[in-house]
Amino acid sequence: MHRLCATLLACSAGLLSGQITGPVTGFLYHSPTKSIRAISGVPGSAVLASPLIENVEFGSVSPDGKWALVRGADFTAIVKPGTVVSGEQRPAGLIPEIDAAAWSGSRLAVVVASSSAKVYQRVRLSGTRWVADAPRSFASLPGSLTSISADTTGAQVALGLTAGAQGSIYLAVNGAAPAFVMSGPVAAVAAFAPRGGTFYAAVSAPGVIEVFEGAARVGSLAFAAEDGSAPEAAALAVSADGKRLYATAKEKRALWSIDLATSQAAVTPLDEVPNALLPVGPRSWLLLNSPAKNSEPAVLASDSEQPVTTFVPALEGERSSL
Amino acid sequence: MIRTIRALALAGFAVSAWGQQLHIISQTGGSSVVVPNGGSVTIAATGVGSAATANLSLLNAGGTAVTISQIELAGSPDMTLASAPATPSTLAAGGLVSVAVQYTPASVAAASATLSITTLEAGAPVSYTVNFSGTVPGQAAFPNFVAGYADPVNDNAVPVLNGSVIAFPAAGDIAVTIENRGTGAGSIRQIAISGDAAFQVQHLPLFPVTIAAGGSMQFTIHFAPPARQAYTATLTIAFPDRTWTVEVRGSGAGAALPQYRFEGVSGTQAPLQQPGVGLSLTAAYTAPIKGTLALDFISDVFSANPAVQFSTGGRVVGFTIPAGETAAVFDNGQTQVRLQTGTVAGTITVAAAFTSPAGVSLAPEGEEKLSLPVAQAAPQLLGGDLSARTLSSFTITFTGFTTTRSLSRLDLQLNAKSGVRLDNGHLGADLRLPAANWFQNANSTASGGLYSISVPINLQGGRSNEDQTAHIQSVDITISNELGESNKLTVALP
Numbered sequence: 001m002h003r004l005c006a007t008l009l010a011c012s013a014g015l016l017s018g019q020i021t022g023p024v025t026g027f028l029y030h031s032p033t034k035s036i037r038a039i040s041g042v043p044g045s046a047v048l049a050s051p052l053i054e055n056v057e058f059g060s061v062s063p064d065g066k067w068a069l070v071r072g073a074d075f076t077a078i079v080k081p082g083t084v085v086s087g088e089q090r091p092a093g094l095i096p097e098i099d100a101a102a103w104s105g106s107r108l109a110v111v112v113a114s115s116s117a118k119v120y121q122r123v124r125l126s127g128t129r130w131v132a133d134a135p136r137s138f139a140s141l142p143g144s145l146t147s148i149s150a151d152t153t154g155a156q157v158a159l160g161l162t163a164g165a166q167g168s169i170y171l172a173v174n175g176a177a178p179a180f181v182m183s184g185p186v187a188a189v190a191a192f193a194p195r196g197g198t199f200y201a202a203v204s205a206p207g208v209i210e211v212f213e214g215a216a217r218v219g220s221l222a223f224a225a226e227d228g229s230a231p232e233a234a235a236l237a238v239s240a241d242g243k244r245l246y247a248t249a250k251e252k253r254a255l256w257s258i259d260l261a262t263s264q265a266a267v268t269p270l271d272e273v274p275n276a277l278l279p280v281g282p283r284s285w286l287l288l289n290s291p292a293k294n295s296e297p298a299v300l301a302s303d304s305e306q307p308v309t310t311f312v313p314a315l316e317g318e319r320s321s322l
Numbered sequence: 323m324i325r326t327i328r329a330l331a332l333a334g335f336a337v338s339a340w341g342q343q344l345h346i347i348s349q350t351g352g353s354s355v356v357v358p359n360g361g362s363v364t365i366a367a368t369g370v371g372s373a374a375t376a377n378l379s380l381l382n383a384g385g386t387a388v389t390i391s392q393i394e395l396a397g398s399p400d401m402t403l404a405s406a407p408a409t410p411s412t413l414a415a416g417g418l419v420s421v422a423v424q425y426t427p428a429s430v431a432a433a434s435a436t437l438s439i440t441t442l443e444a445g446a447p448v449s450y451t452v453n454f455s456g457t458v459p460g461q462a463a464f465p466n467f468v469a470g471y472a473d474p475v476n477d478n479a480v481p482v483l484n485g486s487v488i489a490f491p492a493a494g495d496i497a498v499t500i501e502n503r504g505t506g507a508g509s510i511r512q513i514a515i516s517g518d519a520a521f522q523v524q525h526l527p528l529f530p531v532t533i534a535a536g537g538s539m540q541f542t543i544h545f546a547p548p549a550r551q552a553y554t555a556t557l558t559i560a561f562p563d564r565t566w567t568v569e570v571r572g573s574g575a576g577a578a579l580p581q582y583r584f585e586g587v588s589g590t591q592a593p594l595q596q597p598g599v600g601l602s603l604t605a606a607y608t609a610p611i612k613g614t615l616a617l618d619f620i621s622d623v624f625s626a627n628p629a630v631q632f633s634t635g636g637r638v639v640g641f642t643i644p645a646g647e648t649a650a651v652f653d654n655g656q657t658q659v660r661l662q663t664g665t666v667a668g669t670i671t672v673a674a675a676f677t678s679p680a681g682v683s684l685a686p687e688g689e690e691k692l693s694l695p696v697a698q699a700a701p702q703l704l705g706g707d708l709s710a711r712t713l714s715s716f717t718i719t720f721t722g723f724t725t726t727r728s729l730s731r732l733d734l735q736l737n738a739k740s741g742v743r744l745d746n747g748h749l750g751a752d753l754r755l756p757a758a759n760w761f762q763n764a765n766s767t768a769s770g771g772l773y774s775i776s777v778p779i780n781l782q783g784g785r786s787n788e789d790q791t792a793h794i795q796s797v798d799i800t801i802s803n804e805l806g807e808s809n810k811l812t813v814a815l816p
Contacts, residue, residue: 004738004783004793005745019776020753020760022769023721040768042704042721044594045629045665049768271633271654283705295635310596311660313631315768 025300026281027052027068027081029059032294036061036068036081043285043300043310050315052082060101062110063240063279067125069110071098078110078123078130091132095121102150102157105194109154115145122154122175138178141170147189147235151197156214158199160188167203171215181215191236191245200245202233209233209247209258223247223256223265235277239303240284246307248274248288255288255301255309268307272299279303343384343443344413344450349377360481362453362468362503365401365425369459373426375404376454380421380439382413389413389442393421397435401425401454425456432456432464432504445651446610446644451481457505463535465508467561469500475609482568488557489608489645490545490572495524500559501538508533510561513541517555520547521570545572552605571608579676579684580605584692586658591694593665593702593725593771596633598658599692601650601674603643611643611684613650613676617661621668622698623727625761627770629664665771667698667725698726700806703799706813709776716791717778718813720799723771728803729757734777735798742793749779753801775801791815 025039025046035051036059053059058071061081068081076098077089100113100120113120118139123132138145138159146167147160159170159178167188170178184204192199200221202209207230211219225231231249238245247256255268255277274288284303291298294314301307346357357363357378367374382388391410395403404422413419423437433456441448455466469482475491482488482498490496502508509532515523524542533539547553557568573580585600601615617637619630632639634652639659641650652659663670672692676684706720718734732751738744760766760773779797781790796814800807 004742004781004790020756021774022766023772023774041629041665041770041772042594042723044596045662045723045770045772047629047631047768271656297631297633297635311633311662313629313633313635313662315628 024065024281025283025285026063026065027061028278028280028287028290028298029056029061029068030291032291032296035059036070038081039280039298039300039312040315043302043312046310046312047315048291048298048312053079053085058099060103060110061280062103062107064107064282065280066107067110069098069101069112089130091123091130093121093132093135094123095119095132095135100145100148102148104150104154105152105192109150111148111150111154111157113145113148118145120148120157120159120172122150122157124154133175136172136175136177138170141168141178143168143188146187147191149190149192149199151192151199152195156192156197156199158190158192158201160190160201160203162187169201169203171199171212173214179215181212182210182217186232187234187250189233189236191238193238193242194240195242200236200238202236202247206230206232209236209245221245221258221260221263221265223249223258223267225249225252225254226267226269234274237277237279237286240279244303244305246277246286246303248277255286255307257305257307259305266306268301268309270299270309274299343382343386343388343448344439344441345381345383346439346450346452347379347381349379354379357452358470358479358481359450360453360468360470360479360483362455362466363423364455364457364503365423367425367427367456367458370427370429372458373424374456376423376425378421378423378437378452380407380413380419382415382417384443385415386444387412387414387417390419390439391442391447392438392440394438395423395435395454396438397454398433398456400427400433400456401435403437423454425454427456427458427461430458430461432461434466444642445655446642451483453503455504461505463506464504465502465506465533465535466504467500467508467510467533468503469498469559469566471496471498482559482566484564484566484568487569487571488543490543490570491609493545493547493572495545496543497540498543499538499540500533502533502535504535506535507537508561510539510559512560513558515543515555515557515570517570518553520553520572521545521555523557543570545570547572552608573608579603579607579611582674582690584672584674584690587661587694588692589694591663591670591696593663593696593723595663596660597663598660599672600652600658601641603648606646606648607643608645610645611676613641613643613674615639615641615652615659616673616675618671618673619664619666619668620671621666623667623725625666625727625770626767627664627666627668628768629662629770630670631662633660633662663694663696665723665725665769666727667696667771670694670696696725698805700724701729701801701803701808703801703808703811706799706811708813708815710778711791711815713788714782714786714790715778715780716794716815717776718797718799719774719776720811720813721772721774722801722808722811724773724801724803725771726803726805727761727766727771729753729773729801730804731802732775732777733800733802734779736779737795737798739793739795744794751777 036053038049040049097114121135143161143163146162168183169181172178188203190201209221245258276290289299297311297313404424407419437452439450555570559566581604587597701724703722709719710717734749736747
């Protein structure tokens, strides 16, 4: 029989005082205030707290909330939310004009891109430092960047490019040049599963999502609007447990959840057309509405079999008449 | 007070009154003239078989997009709709579209037609009409009667047409003007009102009355409601060749609104909820209404509750109730708006305020506030996990809420795996002081009654290089305040 004795390391009042705080669901980039803000509270009773990092032209927060990629007029850095940004936090060799980012499934890498320069780059966490790999150009590929997604480590990157009404998916593996995967008559969007090399791409037709293992197509999924029509996907995301694929569609007030075991799609009606589909926080929430103005609340959906939506208003007093 | 129709030939264009977002502008001889809703435009052809065109511009003078849902021209076959935007189409704020009506006289007979435009403005349908009269040399003179009045609420010109409605927002008088915009004199045989005696027509001439081309006559509809209720009557205007029938409506007791009620959420609310609230009148009102719902929170525990907000952001949300309807449509375009109940004990109140489109405050019959208490109760645990781990210690972090913003005690029960003897599996801590330190800190206000607690636990026993935490299956957590104990939360150690 093994014998153990347990004690509270912090049973004195003084120590426990510092261990009671307010819960934080996650962090997001808030474009109206050009800042990184915390979602203070838990969904159902949460507010967007005061800005943590300001003067941010483009921002992206890792889903676990541990890191924020921020680009301002005179800085680009990957920092912990709430820390002061300095030039020293810029990874050496980081590409300029970053306006897109995709965090890897492990959250230990982020693939950043500049749609204007048509360049992307993986940035990896090595110890406590972020290290930028050599940048890769996709300038020779037609169309503008409509989607970027990374696998578990960021070694595989799926690029969605769209020219006119023609979308194309490209896959780059281990730093090699992006290779053509598939094209079709809709804007191209893709999302990797958080673990493994499976990715999902909406490009071949409205209402259809192709499934790939590496560059090999291994299946397809279908989703439809309540009136039976085939919507054009706007964004895709895979649940944290890898069991469900979420989709939003252009001009549709709905969130689709596709069970990857059964291929059955369920739809959750929404009050508004979502403008985002991003994992937020370690406890499996999805950001569906990234506020476009200060008075607008964020909208979250639970990453669950039956997603529940919740709104997150800005902290009273932090709103302006924008 | 008697009001008459105002001339509406505007040199510049201002944003029109609420509910009349579209300006109709007639382009004639290089000048632009605003045609009032129900107004007239004359198209002069140079001869039989010769086409003449009236060009109109539809200007969205409002601050939001307008949907043009229908454009129709009805009347003489000599008049056709030469060009018009496809319907439905969206006209952005400040946007212009063109409409052209062509008159090709087949004879010198009188010709007239009515252009009807239906729009959706802020979700409510709005109708516009323009009357066209065709003239051609050699044509016999003919009358063309146009009638209208000034809206008592906002002074907008309102046309009186066969089948239209005259709405009184309150007791008073409305002066109706009938103009002869034709080329020859015409007569009116009779004007009368039937229905509720609350309505009377006054200042009538002896009938039949002849009105010369360019002339006009005016009469008054007097509304004196004896009781606080809705009244209706029928106004008839008889011409030699046709009779117009116009419905007249009004409500008693001045500007008082019908009673209203809140829909959806009611009564005591659980914390951490986002229920929907709506508002409806018990009876339709004769005029469109604007209003606001305002939230307030009275704390039971001397703390603000910033999470108490509407889903549209903030503690005030606007709504409109179209004339003749009962349900409020909120700023989100829906008949309900969600609110967040937060996690602090107290009472959330929702109060409604109403105004006319012109901004005049309207008092409803009996003011009602929606009261939504959030009770003081034992704390709740929402979730937790293992946040740190070494060979001989681990940290459990869990979240929950307490509507009293107070905590008194923490109890942990460690559950060992089989074959392990745990000497003191129950651990407890007095939380009164640390909880008071947190909840009295200004930084805690934004979190309301929410808390997140990290508890490090040390394990002793066995060899020093052995993972002691692997012998623990799970930890049961309960937390208390002065009102009782929470639910039990079990955190497994993977």
